[in-house]
Amino acid sequence: MSRDVESIITQIIQGVNGDAALVRRGRYVNLTFQLGIDNHNYLVTVDNGRLTDIQPRLLSTETGVFSVRAKSEHWHKFWLPVPPRDYQDLFSMLPKQYAQIDGNVLPLMQNLQYFKDVLACGRMPQEGAANA
Amino acid sequence: MPEFEPIVGRYFTMDVAGEACRIYVEEAGSGIPLVCLHTAGSDARQFRHLMCDETITRDYRVIAFDLPWHGKSNPPDGYRDREYQLTTDLYKEIVMNFCHAFELQQPVVMGCSMGGRIVLHLALEQAGYFRSVIALEGADRLEPYYSLDWLHRPDVHGGEICAAFVSAQVAPQSPDNYRWETLWHYMQGGPGVFKGDLYFYWHDGHFDDRSPLIDTEKCPVYLLSGEYDCSCTPERTQATADRIKGSSMMVMPGIGHFPMSENPDKFREYLLPVLEQIKG
Numbered sequence: 001m002s003r004d005v006e007s008i009i010t011q012i013i014q015g016v017n018g019d020a021a022l023v024r025r026g027r028y029v030n031l032t033f034q035l036g037i038d039n040h041n042y043l044v045t046v047d048n049g050r051l052t053d054i055q056p057r058l059l060s061t062e063t064g065v066f067s068v069r070a071k072s073e074h075w076h077k078f079w080l081p082v083p084p085r086d087y088q089d090l091f092s093m094l095p096k097q098y099a100q101i102d103g104n105v106l107p108l109m110q111n112l113q114y115f116k117d118v119l120a121c122g123r124m125p126q127e128g129a130a131n132a
Numbered sequence: 133m134p135e136f137e138p139i140v141g142r143y144f145t146m147d148v149a150g151e152a153c154r155i156y157v158e159e160a161g162s163g164i165p166l167v168c169l170h171t172a173g174s175d176a177r178q179f180r181h182l183m184c185d186e187t188i189t190r191d192y193r194v195i196a197f198d199l200p201w202h203g204k205s206n207p208p209d210g211y212r213d214r215e216y217q218l219t220t221d222l223y224k225e226i227v228m229n230f231c232h233a234f235e236l237q238q239p240v241v242m243g244c245s246m247g248g249r250i251v252l253h254l255a256l257e258q259a260g261y262f263r264s265v266i267a268l269e270g271a272d273r274l275e276p277y278y279s280l281d282w283l284h285r286p287d288v289h290g291g292e293i294c295a296a297f298v299s300a301q302v303a304p305q306s307p308d309n310y311r312w313e314t315l316w317h318y319m320q321g322g323p324g325v326f327k328g329d330l331y332f333y334w335h336d337g338h339f340d341d342r343s344p345l346i347d348t349e350k351c352p353v354y355l356l357s358g359e360y361d362c363s364c365t366p367e368r369t370q371a372t373a374d375r376i377k378g379s380s381m382m383v384m385p386g387i388g389h390f391p392m393s394e395n396p397d398k399f400r401e402y403l404l405p406v407l408e409q410i411k412g
Binding site: 088092 | 275282292301302304
């Protein structure tokens with residue numbers, strides 16, 4: 001991955017919490033989910049639609065309600081300003097198994113567009129586009 | 133007076149599987165009938181841009197109707213005690229009954245997604261009737277990649293989940309206003325309707341064993357596939373085209389699963405030459 005994970009995570013947190021409409025759409029979401037990049041897992045905590053914490057998962061006993069995982073090469077394409085085909089959305093990565101979802105996916109399905117938009121906040125802005 | 137669009141919408145009742153169904157239909161233009169079939173879980177509003185395109189409507193009578201259970205067409209009486217499930221035979225009957233009710237002569241039929249699948253069935257079985265078929269995002273076989281049960285259950289909002297599932301299939305280049313209009317149609321679908329449509333699209337409507345029997349001399353077949361369609365991928369469309377000798381296949385760069393509604397300006401660049409060719 002050309003960008004370091006830390007900067008992507010920072011961008012996701014700022015992107016979500018700085019987007020009042022996205023926070024409103026996730027206002028009933030209160031949980032922790034796992035974001036997997038290669039073999040590294042991160043616990044993402046959501047509190048009424050706001051991201052309050054993203055921490056590396058250090059212990060097996062620390063877990064999330066559901067997990068979303070992909071290899072870094074796939075996340076890299078997903079987070080490009082204009083993703084190539086099959087990478088434009090979390091669910092477009094599923095048919096060819098570029099991404100995997102596991103666990104109790106009910107809250108993911110209940111707030112699917114919200115979670116897809118949260119992950120897309122890691123996307124690099126298009127050249128010339130105003131910074132959000 | 134307001135500046136009306138050229139689209140005229142009306143209701144009529146037609147027979148569907150022995151039952152009277154109140155159907156909503158929109159049309160614009162005159163000339164060769166062009167019957168448009170919407171995607172699973174949506175409705176005929178997807179074709180509004182075609183109906184307002186004078187380049188098309190000066191030669192084509194563009195007609196789009198909401199399938200029963202969809203849009204402003206009613207479900208049959210007693211729907212609350214039924215589980216909606218679209219079958220291949222029922223879908224073919226609906227389209228043919230519609231065309232006969234309108235007394236259409238040698239129409240072109242263009243469908244998207246599941247509509248793109250059924251037009252392939254019609255190209256085989258009604259080759260003498262249709263002037264040509266256009267399959268948008270219409271392969272003769274697909275494989276499911278999510279469980280349909282999520283689309284209709286009390287603990288998940290049906291409209292939200294349907295829209296969130298299909299939003300994956302819109303190209304990133306498509307204008308935001310058209311993207312969200314396309315998704316709005318899905319948010320408005322009736323409970324279980326998208327799921328019932330996908331029964332046809334993913335299970336009952338497989339056609340790869342018979343698509344090689346289509347005679348494109350009798351009924352020309354055009355297959356147009358969006359680059360970003362992750363369901364009916366360009367590869368699947370190409371495989372379909374390979375099975376249908378004499379068919380014409382084109383990949384539309386920068387377009388997803390909903391060409392006519394997600395990026396109408398781009399789509400017309402690909403559609404107009406096809407319509408010109410059909411017109412002859």
